[in-house]
Amino acid sequence: TSPEEMEHFLAILLFIGVFNFPSLEDYWHHESRFALIADIMPRRRFQLLRRYIHFNNNQQCSESRDRFYKIRPLFEMLRECLLIPSTHKHSVDEVMVAYNGTRTDNLRQYIANKPDKWGFKLFYQASSSGIILDLLLYQGASTFFNVALSKEEQALPLGAKVVTTLCKTIKEPQMSVVFCDNFFTKFNVVQYLHTALGVKCIGTVRPNHTGGAPLMTDKDLIKRGHGVCDFRAAEGVLAMKWFDNKCVNLLSYAGIMPFSTVKRWSKESCAKITVPCPSLISAYNEHMGGTDLSDMLQHLYKTPAKSRRWHFPLFGYILDLCIANSWLLYKRDSGLLNGKPMSLKRFRLVVAHSLNNSPPPEKTGYIPRPSRPKPQTDVRYDNVGHWPLHCEKRGRCNLCPKEVSRWKCEKCNVFLCLNANQESLKLYHLMH
Structure with missing residues (x-):
């Protein structure tokens, strides 16, 4: 990893403290995807960093x-x-x-x-x-x-x-x-x-x-x-x-x-x-x-x-303590300058955005790209209203890996090229 990626990791933790979902996977799941968090880092990468983060050498723990x-x-x-x-x-x-x-x-x-x-x-x-x-x-x-x-x-x-x-x-x-x-x-x-x-x-x-x-x-x-x-x-x-x-x-x-x-x-x-x-x-x-x-x-x-x-709750507590202390200092200084301080929630989001604005890590080479929302299963197989819709912007075909098209399914919101086969729209819904 790198210092920049760890800043992104901390930014996600600060965002999660404000936007509370039932589980961590919900921020990346296609049905409840939260772009502010999901665009920063892939879910597997975040869970990998969360799993292996340490603060001391465990091999010397018995001597202390x-x-x-x-x-x-x-x-x-x-x-x-x-x-x-x-x-x-x-x-x-x-x-x-x-x-x-x-x-x-x-x-x-x-x-x-x-x-x-x-x-x-x-x-x-x-x-x-x-x-x-x-x-x-x-x-x-x-x-x-x-x-x-x-x-x-x-x-x-x-x-x-x-x-x-x-x-x-x-x-x-x-x-x-x-x-x-x-x-x-x-x-x-x-x-x-x-x-x-x-x-x-x-x-x-x-x-x-x-x-x-x-x-x-x-x-x-x-x-x-x-x-x-x-x-x-x-x-x-x-x-x-x-x-x-x-x-x-x-x-x-x-x-x-x-x-x-x-x-x-x-x-x-x-x-x-x-x-x-x-x-x-x-x-x-x-x-x-x-x-x-x-x-x-x-x-x-x-x-x-x-x-x-057991030590991971203490790590989260330190993050919250640092934010609360920093906000109280900022609020005190704003009062001395006769300024109106922002709220604690806004202050926490500003800190998280500052950590996220650092350049993306070079080691992983990951470029955030939001995934397309997928329709529900009962909507995809209802055989009603799946008509091709012409769009101004082109998109990559969901069937052909190299083809692009201006046509997409009006109901499923996926691009499909109709050049090779006029039945590709029906074929896509039968296969998927």
């Missing part, structure tokens, strides 16, 4: 501790491209790459509250606008095999290790704030991020991980009504509990002031009432959803990657 060895070079290449200047608000969260196969032992994970419950688990560091800045593949005990961890970091639980590892790539830690949920947040984690890395952390926390802060119980807080909060500070870390529809616990290195207001439904008055809200809650709700936004954009136009090879 990395369980994602087959796809690791592609992820490392992606991480080098994620060095994007961003805002100083970051979020850390987990996502799932859908995979329902059973060829990965326990590498496939299950999370009940995710849209894709079965698949590969990834940890993201994202900006509040949804741009992914760093990622980490989860593979059990060997997740941090290529990460240098100190003795203090090795003693931390999984969520704390993930946060510290992803926060090390932040360029301006002293000016940055990281938001995370209760899977990652603990009292000693918030302390370590501030003292060792200089990063401030704001996150929801489970009641038993607040560092022993004597906060009010949930029952006492609920009795006081909506918007009531209680807080304690120890060793520079603030623990806060706020009653919304239920009690929310947070840990932070920032204060709770100033208070804002939010609208909440009240059962007693049967109307929405104004409730005081600490600044930590407003900041958390505003900047925590970056990972979910990126995951939503990737699922809008998803590259179909169903395969017996």
Whole structure:
């Protein structure tokens, strides 16, 4: 193959993510042929490239501790491209790459509250606008095999290790704030991020991980009504509990002031009432959803990657991630220039057309030519309305390999030369 042909291969994958057919063969089948894809490459050639595409040397797979060895070079290449200047608000969260196969032992994970419950688990560091800045593949005990961890970091639980590892790539830690949920947040984690890395952390926390802060119980807080909060500070870390529809616990290195207001439904008055809200809650709700936004954009136009090879869905996921990240960067720059950005679907099609506009590969010598549509079987054999029709343009005869004709069947839309035999039209339909 050649680099140009691989660009055509990627263009087809991007097109398929927008124009979704039931199966890959339908794009080339004469009954449902989609010229935008079928004219780029023959079906057999596309399936051959899809079958043999690899990202690492399988012969050295047994010598590596990395369980994602087959796809690791592609992820490392992606991480080098994620060095994007961003805002100083970051979020850390987990996502799932859908995979329902059973060829990965326990590498496939299950999370009940995710849209894709079965698949590969990834940890993201994202900006509040949804741009992914760093990622980490989860593979059990060997997740941090290529990460240098100190003795203090090795003693931390999984969520704390993930946060510290992803926060090390932040360029301006002293000016940055990281938001995370209760899977990652603990009292000693918030302390370590501030003292060792200089990063401030704001996150929801489970009641038993607040560092022993004597906060009010949930029952006492609920009795006081909506918007009531209680807080304690120890060793520079603030623990806060706020009653919304239920009690929310947070840990932070920032204060709770100033208070804002939010609208909440009240059962007693049967109307929405104004409730005081600490600044930590407003900041958390505003900047925590970056990972979910990126995951939503990737699922809008998803590259179909169903395969017996477990690493192929990860390859399709990387394509979608690159498109979503690029579109968010383009949208941000368009806003700075006061321009109107194109939609994500249009952006993906523009990228695919750019890959397809490269010169055709010299190795295969293939020149795309659309095939003639064939009529249905019951139409071809009904013996009704198969009359010769004179056309302005000539076409190659379907019976004679070297003859051309201006006559074609009005119903079947195939050219037939009538010079040699006046019965060739009838003979064609009897034979075919």
